[in-house]
Amino acid sequence: MAPENEQNNILPLESFTLTAVPASTHNIVWSPDAELAIGCDDCVFLFIPEFTTHPPSNAINGIAPRQYNDVALRFPTVEHRNPEINRPLFDLIKQEFPGFDYVPGGGGSGIVTSQGSSMNHLVALEWSPSGLGRMNRSILAVLTGAGTIIMYCEGASDGMNAFKVRGRNARSLRPWVAAWGVGAGLLVPFAEGHETQYTKECITAFAWARDIDSHGALLAYSNDDDEIAILSVQSKHDSNASPGDCGQWRVEEVGRFVAEGPHPRLDPTDPDYSPSGSSFSLSWSPWLKRGDSKTSILSYVSNNYVGFRQITTSTSHQHMATPDVEVKPADSNGVCVSLAPDAFVTWEDLIWTIGESKICRGIIATPSRVKAFQVPFDAEQYAGVATHTTDECGTTYPEPGDDGLTQNPITGLVIHPPSLSHTTTTPSYSLVRLSATHENDGWYQTNLPLPPNPEDGTVGPRWATEINQIVEHQLPRVMAYRPDLDTSSIGSEEGLDEDEEMDFELAEESEYDPEENFAGLDTEDQVHINRVRIWGMTASPGGGVTAAFASQYNATSYGRDTYAGVKCRVLFGKLDRGGDQSEETGFSLVMKKLSTEARMWEWMYGGGPPITGINTLIMEENEEQSALKDHFALVRRKQVCSFCDLPLKPVGKSSRCSNGHLFDTCATTNLPILAPGLSRTCSVCGSKSLKQEDLIAIAPELRDIVTDSISAELCGSCGGKFIN
Structure with a gap:
């Protein structure tokens, strides 16, 4: 793929192919640290970013890395986990582990799921906020067709979870483990005051709340009885734990409410009945801080209704203790709208102050159309919405419109960082729809004023241009319907494997002459030979890069959805809004909230500002870093070579004795x-930092400074997370 926006001093983005069979939409997600997870029918692919300490301007000249290294983790999600996996959750808070006869799969009140489930395919996946996993990372929650959510996290290292990439250590994903789960027979404890009867639930949707504090996060999930449960999730990890250890987890249910909505359920035999429900029905707004508490709005999707319920939590609770969480007794707001299956809500990551009110905005995807909304945080009365029929609010049937779009559901919607200098009535967004063909041009939509690409004049991200080229490709009808013509790779030569490249070379060397074989036939009758399905779209943590997961099919012949027959690609593109991003879109404000890994990604690929402490050109230290090193200056002067006991002198970022x-x-x-095994390696800048326990052994008089000021998870140079 050609370099993109070289004049903006960023690295090129390369697409890559996957041998996979997608089975659900919204199946590509970015973590807060720029790790990429892609869900398929029975497995998850995990990709970790490859960082460089060279400025992008130098890397473009021949040493540019791929945005993701060649090593990826692929793990199956079809295994039914034994309830014993959750026993440590009960042991931690000294509750009795509930005993019952467990049958793998099955739960809830559904006709099929209550009896058992043989299919445990992937339904949805989402990353948690940073801080729950080892080394202050995120964990990945995966919802399967059996109605269970399994939490996957990085286990303790065995000392072999790093490998060399271009001469520097890189992080691998080998030690990932399943920590705990919820749903079906996987039960979690109830917090004091929230006790109820344990049941085998069938979970239909879930969502992580945005980061609330450094102690933990909240997880909301809904079941097939229209109940929504709120879980408090906290963790503690020992940096020197035995290999494979997943840490200590405190998971408790701290709230539950019924989310039926105001519309009564209809009998399936009713002429006005239409199916509803969504695996992506829950979403959290940003948190509004009020004194020593924070409030977020949880949106949920029910039968032709989107409800908004406020959740308040205290910010003063102790780590690994039960938090004080309050769920309002009724919805603060609600929207009646005609909804089809897989409707969802996306929130803007900003709370606006309009007059004396705090407002948060978002987009409802029905999922065929988008409807903007705004919800106030300061609603004083919680009367809810009165029960009524869909005929009364006019939501029984969807509004008339373009049939082509209403039959093409939205599979990905991203709300971009808002402009702080120019407010708009609707959040800035981009979306993709499931089917991309030459007959519909609405599969990619945005309300951004996108400037044309200076290279080829196209508008929009690079991946949108690539997909458009694929679906617009044509061949004469007499050639397109040849049984020996494989059109599945046309338009994507960079994704071909070695065997396919050899086939193309043999075809070029053959004596086949199309003019001779089709002499006298009509070659002006052109047909489109490709169609594309777009399964999901996601934005990087800073919003500077977007990615789409798509599969390509032959439009002139039947195909089979197998690992050998479907060609899936992950496509990338930079979001170029033109002008000064740092001023127009609040890009600088967004960058302040990001981890070092996320800021590094935006610097390399999204046009973000450079990161302090990454390379020799940007080595400024803040006052806190300089003061910390001054405390160890005397200890440093006493250190001698471990081989010859000669004094050591600093040489750049190393130390050397007179013997070399x-x-x-x-x-x-x-x-x-002075010895191996005493340090940890940063995954971003590659610097090494001594472990806390070894620093205390070297300088016991500085124990308080070590325990209070030096992190066991974060690099002291750039703030990146350690590899091991």
């Missing part, structure tokens, strides 16, 4: 690292 023995230097304290 060279040692790496701790990025946090400037102390030489």
